[in-house]
Amino acid sequence: MKDYIHSDRIIHQIEGGKKGPVILFFAGIHGNEPAGVLALKKVLPALEKQKENISGSIYGIIGNKPALSQERRYIDEDLNRLWVSAYMDKLEEKTTLMEEEKEMKELLQLINEIISKTSGPLYFIDFHTTSSKSYPFITINDALINRKFAIRFPVPIVLGIEEYLDGPMLSYINQKGYVAIGFEAGQHQDERSISHTEAFIYLTLNFTGSIKKKNFPNLVRNFDELKQSSGALHKVFEIVYLHKFGQWDRFKMHVGFESFQVIRKGMDLAMHNDQIVKSPYTGRIFMPLYQSQGSDGFFIIHRIPYFALKLSAFLRKLKIDNLLTFLPGVSWEEKDKMVLKVNLKTALFLAKPFFHLLGYRVRRQEGDFLRMSNRERVAKKKMYRREKWY
Template sequence: MNQEDKRIIGAYETGNEGPLMFISAGIHGNEPSGVTALKKVFEILEKERPEISGKAIGVYGNRTALEKGVRYIDEDLNRTWTEKNVASQEKNTNEKREMFEIIEILKTHSDSRNTKRYFLDCHTTSSDSPPYISVQEVGDNDAWAHRFPVNIIRGFSDIVFGCIDRYLSRIGLTGFVFEGGQHESKDAIIYHEAMIWLVLVEACGLDLKKLSQIPKAVEKLSVQKENQKTFEIIYRQTLDDDDQFEMQPGYENFQSIEKGEFLATQNGEKILSTWDAFIFMPLYQSQGNDGFFVVEEVNK
């Protein structure tokens, strides 16, 4: 089996001109839900052969880390996609090698018949969380993200450098990161499956009614549209590699916080909130360089 065969979860097309829908999962090796969902979707597509425009392809992210069930091997794969790293062509860590394999797959499967190129990057969180989209405000990314039925976070990739979505946006793809929920949550697999179906509908013109049955996952995700909110990041609690950090227990994404609230301990010092806002991505795992973020709700 060659490297491309090992990297690709599934590829599907029915011979019609149209866009490329590029879907990655498992960029962090302790986040396998998107991989499981992609396998299920491609299995159904291959079995039932519904018409689509263009081509859909799903790829493994950090394949080595996925096999070991850890976030990364040498460095965070979702921090390696900087202009400097890509230009250098250096493959001196596992994650850089994995990055260049993904880039090569994208190049191989992009061609002149693509009317547009889209991406979806599937993730999960260490804390409990409703599903949400993280989008960089580049090109038509934000307008595209608002076509889907979940909360939207703007600005993550503008302050956390080296993320895959920033790289893909920079080279002209339209898309976003989708966070399906907590790492071990069964709902995360369901939400990832639903989002994959929905991007195929929006990007590739898939008619779900042509399937033997409309996936139940789609309904479970779609009902959230009426409560959709848009947030922007106003603060990031950064961590150095040798910092001792402990988040106060029980925080969930988008949970409200008040000024003076005890949020976490870093190197023995209490961190108190200076905001009446919302907590975002509180860290409840051993690996990571972001303790938490603070976000506020904005108008679309």
């Protein structure tokens, strides 16, 4: 059996001098986003010199090697859209694999091998950059363990991406119950994206308890760098809209939009098949597409009020969702996995924000039914309960 932990997919691996968390940093899932790879290649060898002051294990892992070598987002398919259980189950049966399927298969074997060798707290961090100008920010699946950990970082946090994208790697990790967060460091070509990623690596290691401030005095500078780069936007936002387009469609954003820029309902944003795309909402534009590969034109986000975040956490701790199936039109589809089936004809009075409060996100809509999934019941809370951030 191949030993994946010693494969060339590992940028660098550190075994600290003390017992502690296991942290997996992923970079280059998209091959035109090298900032994370460059940051890990710089930071991890430097940390090796102080491994006696490090607790636990640290892995720097390359995502899409072929795409990185060609500086393309992907070769055949977007590697960060393939992590769907039904699709992955069929992978073993295929005799001919696309490039990204080969990469996913090897990544999965590596992840499983690392998980099998540890019983301590596990953290999965995925590094990205954007095609548009942007503040650095975090994206997470909406589970309380992710919220609690992510809020430590002085950057904007965006919830709900799992409701709009099928198959991100971190959604698959979250289904397993582990803390998993994505960090978008800035624009692809901006050298500050590398510096932001370096700062995020050090802060992650500090917040997980892998390193301490007394041994790494630059942690204050790392924190300040991200705080200043994010302006006054250390808030929590939620995705409310995604404009998608097909493989053969013609889509072009209007020039000059930046992530988190305020937009108004009716504003011209893009051209799609020679038709003007106007904003359906007032809010903030998020990750507008300025690259040739991809099918997500732009998102729109709204800020979540602080009281809604607190109410959401309170209701989830009480497990109020146990009562949902007493409501007309709501039933369990897969009770063990906490998947709700909602009949839109008889449950019209239940708006999506209500389900969001309880941690349920739309997985798919089929006719008059919504199937909504929940990350809270699978979250490995016991694994993190003794962590300082928890």
